[in-house]
Amino acid sequence: MNFEFQNPTKIIFGAGTIARLGEVVSEYGKKAMIVTGGGSVKRTGAFDKAVESLKSAGLAYVECTDVEPNPRITSVARGAKIAKDEGCDVIIALGGGSTMDAAKVMGAAALYDGNPWDMILHGQEEVYIPTETLPVITVPTLAATGSEANCGAVITNDETKIKSFIQIPLLFPKVALVDPELTVSVPQNHSAYGVCDIITHVMEGYFNGVDGTPIQDRFAEGVIINAIEYGRKAVANDENLEARAHVQWASIVALNGWVQAGVHMLAPMHMIEHALSAHHDLTHGAGLAIVGPAWMRFAAKYRPERFAQFAQRVFGLSSEGKDALTLGMEGIDAYETFLREIGCPTTLSEVNITGELFEQYAKDAALVVRDEDGKLLGRPPMTTEDIVEVLK
Ligand code: NZQ
Ligand code: ZN
Numbered sequence: 001m002n003f004e005f006q007n008p009t010k011i012i013f014g015a016g017t018i019a020r021l022g023e024v025v026s027e028y029g030k031k032a033m034i035v036t037g038g039g040s041v042k043r044t045g046a047f048d049k050a051v052e053s054l055k056s057a058g059l060a061y062v063e064c065t066d067v068e069p070n071p072r073i074t075s076v077a078r079g080a081k082i083a084k085d086e087g088c089d090v091i092i093a094l095g096g097g098s099t100m101d102a103a104k105v106m107g108a109a110a111l112y113d114g115n116p117w118d119m120i121l122h123g124q125e126e127v128y129i130p131t132e133t134l135p136v137i138t139v140p141t142l143a144a145t146g147s148e149a150n151c152g153a154v155i156t157n158d159e160t161k162i163k164s165f166i167q168i169p170l171l172f173p174k175v176a177l178v179d180p181e182l183t184v185s186v187p188q189n190h191s192a193y194g195v196c197d198i199i200t201h202v203m204e205g206y207f208n209g210v211d212g213t214p215i216q217d218r219f220a221e222g223v224i225i226n227a228i229e230y231g232r233k234a235v236a237n238d239e240n241l242e243a244r245a246h247v248q249w250a251s252i253v254a255l256n257g258w259v260q261a262g263v264h265m266l267a268p269m270h271m272i273e274h275a276l277s278a279h280h281d282l283t284h285g286a287g288l289a290i291v292g293p294a295w296m297r298f299a300a301k302y303r304p305e306r307f308a309q310f311a312q313r314v315f316g317l318s319s320e321g322k323d324a325l326t327l328g329m330e331g332i333d334a335y336e337t338f339l340r341e342i343g344c345p346t347t348l349s350e351v352n353i354t355g356e357l358f359e360q361y362a363k364d365a366a367l368v369v370r371d372e373d374g375k376l377l378g379r380p381p382m383t384t385e386d387i388v389e390v391l392k
Helices: 017-025 038-046 048-058 071-084 096-107 189-209 214-236 243-255 267-278 284-300 304-313 324-342 356-366 384-391
Strands: 010-013 031-035 060-064 090-095 136-140 152-157 161-166 175-178
Touching: 010 243, 010 324, 017 048, 017 090, 017 136, 017 175, 031 071, 031 096, 031 161, 038 048, 038 090, 038 096, 038 214, 048 090, 071 152, 071 324, 090 096, 096 152, 136 384, 152 267, 161 267, 175 243, 175 304, 189 214, 189 243, 189 267, 189 284, 189 324, 214 243, 214 304, 214 324, 214 384, 267 356, 267 384, 284 324, 284 384, 304 324, 356 384
Parallel strands: 010 175, 031 060, 031 090, 090 136, 136 175
Antiparallel strands: 152 161
8 A cells, every 4th residue: 555645624623613713714814705605504594603703803704605506617717706806815615515616716716817627627638737725714514525624626617518626735725614513404305415425435435446455444334334324314304413413524534535545546436427417417416326326236247345345344234145246236235225215316317317418428427537548447447338338
């Protein structure tokens, strides 16, 4: 195992911590831009709490509202302009993964005169790699992406229907102020999609990483087992703050780099899902609930022992009298049953996606993370036909 690991984001975690926003932000600037989504934070009172804390610390703020789910590059450009024109010296991302991702790229785009799409990997010949950014403080209101404490951001170009990412250390938020109380208002469906996203983040490394990572395997299994246990409780009762807190922490641990250290993770389920949500504006976690089990059934044939281990350790299934592939497939069935139980869709027809563009999604999925032959990287690498087979 060879790896480097560094995650510089300071995490302040706990119910009520949003009251500390002013204190945290004042370490980084005097005038903040608060980035928000479609209005949930105004309805839930999270925005008022944030503003109260900023005011009591004597800080000024402007707003960038209406970042859409599956955030668009046009919103990033709009936010960067506001930050520039208003002379903001710090950015606060108050919302779900979409808001946080957009805010992270706005931070770098505010100090760049070109088109922020230059920074997002989309097969261009020359990628612009930003070297400076405004400091970003994340305040997540939905447990899913882990964006609050990682250096990735996923942005959509609506004109080209490409959804892709930037992942560079510069984009680590300075502080993640994580108040699980802010997530009790997340509706049941989005809570469930978030749980699926969390689980898929560690699964990508578990099933697509290198061999010989026993400690990381156990971390991943632990995250999945806890996400299932507390995810189920959070979906059943939105007000269950204990469950909300454990799911929120799982979302951070699942994608802050720790579980992935040494694993050399690839993410084919994500790449296929991003192609779908670029075209159909599907919620990311719902797309993963559809792609995940289908991809697993495809990949299990190539690596049955790994899937058998998953079935045994995560779902406690017995290996007695079964070969590895049979046991592995039972584990995938158990996972799919869980997804359905919490209310995730598991077929494309449930989200009204038909087969017409399957070839296109397959090509888009392999646009960036591919080998020399153009195959989507993963275990195994996938041809266009393989991806179409999974989608079917
Ligand atoms: O927009 P608002 O009004 O805020 O409503 C949102 C949105 O409709 C709502 N919501 C959020 N917090 C709420 C709430 N509703 C009630 N109460 C609250 N406390 O939930 C809806 C979904 O929000 P969104 O931010 O889109 O969801 P999520 O956190 O799942 O983020 C998804 C985006 O993140 C990307 C996805 O591709 C997608 O674009 N990802 C980012 C990653 C990263 N940065 O590391 C990794 C992921 O794999 C993922 O690709
Ligand atoms: Zn994800």
